[in-house]
Amino acid sequence: MTTPGLDDGVPGLRAKPPVTERRLHPVTPLRRAWAPVAVLIGWAVHDPDQAQRQLTRLTTTTLLIALAVLVPAAALYGFLTWWYTHFAVTESELRIRTGLLFRRTVHIRLERIQAVDVTQPLLARVAGVAKLKLDVIGADKKDELAFLGEREARALRAELLARAAGFAPETAHEVGEAPARELLRTPPRDLAIALVLTGATWGALVAALVVPPVLWFATHSLWTVLATGVPLLGAAGASSVGRFVGEYDWTVGESPDGLRIDHGLLDRTHETVPPGRVQTVRIVEPLLWRRRGWVRVELDVAGSSNSVLVPVAPRAVAEAVVARVLPGVTVPPPDALSRPPRRAGRCVPLCWRGYGLAVTDAVFASRQGLLRRSLALVPHAKVQSVRLVQGPWQRLWRLADVHVDTGADKTVTARLRDAEEAAELLRSQAERSRTGRRDALPDRWMA
Template sequence: MAPGSEQAPLPSSGAPEAVGERTHPASALVRVWIWVAAGLVAFGRDVVEGGESRSLLSMLWIGLAIVGAAALLGVAFGYLSWRFTRYFIDGREIRIERGILTRTSRRAPYERIQSVDIAEPFAARVFRLCELRIELAGGDDSRVSLQYLRHSEADRLRAILLQRAYEAGSQAVREFAAPPAGSGPVAADPTEAGAAPVPVPVPGAWHLDQTPPILVVPPTRLVVSTVASAEFLVPAAFLTALVVGGVVFPGVIVFGVVPLLLWAGQVIMSRVIAQWDFTLRRAPTGLHVTRGLLSRISQTVPYDRVQAVVVRQAALWRPLRLERAEVTVAGGSNDSDDSGSATLVPVATPGEVRMVIGELFADVDHARVPRVRAPGRSWLFAPVGWRFRAAGSDAHGFVAESGWIMHRTDVLPHAKTQSVAIKQGPLQRLRGVADIEVHTPDGPVAAHARSLDATDVRGLATTQLALARQAREALGEG
């Protein structure tokens, strides 16, 4: 649980108690497909183990009985789960209580709210529902979610939560939630009994999906970049070899095709389906992302929580002039369904990537940062890759480069530097080279430069420490 989200002061005896609200009744049906899938698996196992002794009609009846029973169990469990789930919004926090046998209560104080986003998982979209995701300041398990609501209800709750977070002093949403003077109506929050009127901003101001985009990734670019990636080409090459080999050894195809198809399918899902119609927009507190073909995701990357950026370019992408950018976000959620949250740009031209990085770090232009490159005597540690190793800094940021099959450029503003380390093994000492590591929070960024000239490394480390100190002092962080 996120820090500070467990303890909350008890309400005074004279204060009106918040009235709990339920999510949409159709929430009970959203996850029935999981039970149906389990029923199909059970039926398939039954067919494999004893299907030879039954007629086709009897197997169909058995399959319908198993899948139907599983669906009924799913509906019953979903109803009970919905029935015993309530959310409360009072003057201090949003509280979500759920559980059939064991009750749990998850609390999110307004002052710890970082962002409020709306997601549309595929199963929920079938019922025209969505999920409200509340990100809190903290690390693991820092997300609170409401599953599932109508879009109008989600928009209303999002406006209320952002307004309450603003009033509670949440720095991450303070500018975003502040309504212009006299621009919004005053409405009572119906989720709280006896609640005082809550100023609600103009509704259009909360619909970030309607603001002009600064970057739209066309689907054709997603498809081309995926086909030209090693993650897709490797299973595709193995599949081709299996088909050719299957002419001589038919059994090889049976045992080899399924895992390779799953591998290729996972790549397509994560690189194409999940990033479909990727659109980036400016928001007062960050960059707002909408993406996804089956499950639609709408989320905000807060400016103040982005620590660093890494730009990747596969070897086959270089002739196409395409790059991919990922970010390390402080206190990011590690939820399993959020694998794409580190993606800043799935694929774009170098100019577009530089533009987006400029939105996050106004003064940092990684393409113009002067670098020192690995000397020729470092070839022993990377016979080919040494030519692609470099590092450097200017008045605004630190940059490290490495990799020739997958070239990467790590970009780090000086103010985000946590520490600097120099490493030198015995063989490196004999060759007069060393490594420099500029540390950031855990994430995709690793600002490390390997086997540079030892003198250059010492100079880079000394300069980086001084520049990081100056940057923090300029921000008032001491």
């Protein structure tokens, strides 16, 4: 598997320490094998009569000829793309070289890593392989290493994290995997109850059960019903069963490498977020969960697609996890949040009661939502810019919104504050976000 530096067109690659280039796991060419099959099945389902007619017309000879052409061509393409894909870990970068006709070289700087994901779709688990993806800002979907051997992926993740953390290059691959301490594990029972108590699940189910019959009575056209019913059923399945399967056995751990998030029943995902990468944490409390005192915790990491930290947990447990994720942060209790002044009701009737704001010396916390409360926490060190916005109607009532922009392209808003308070908030928040950075961890957190 290890091919020492093939002919490199780039002179920079021939640096002093020889960079060993590696190839992906040999099962990789098969990873797109399902695509033509899926297309065929999709076509057959979409148009059954036509498929039947075509099938009867197929003779053994045509079938054999098609196979004789298609299979070697697909195999050759798969093999060549695999053959021409290399990756290498250098002192400061992960380099991926790929492309058959159009060469593409990606250099990912390790200190810019926002998160490392090792994912195993069901079939990959059977084959004992895994995908490894580095989340950096602006990274592409195609910049993932798919597939690597399971053990190789773990070793590579450990090595990348060690190098990103600033361990000396010669020891980086011997550091091994950092020990993890489990912070939280979601019991399947809680997860199931939480899903049952979620409005969106029922909404999708009701829509899937009501809309197709209504359409049937209205149009009597089978195709219309199918065309709307199938996506609706899919959405209902995704929001209930799909979510359960995806969030099954949700484990949050803590290690010197950062936060570990492992989850999934069929497809397993192991995400590692190095220290100091979390931009925003949101504590969401749907209406029906309130009696049980459960919350869901979401997080934003720049360049990462996953946004869930804890799918469901009692408030105290969730707050303890948040305190580990954002060191030195305590979640402000609901009565510590200050509401907008009463006249805010003139701008946004009713909903204004859900708004709240608290600024501690570590975070900017803003709540919104009346039924589904959501409290967003931004550490001052993660604030990229602060904006004060005031429309004409708001100026009439001496109110203003303060927006806080974070690096994960999310904006947290303190809505309808008193205009003077907002102006003061703008000044002080800019000051805090500037000074808040001083005691933040460096990018290379072990250096």
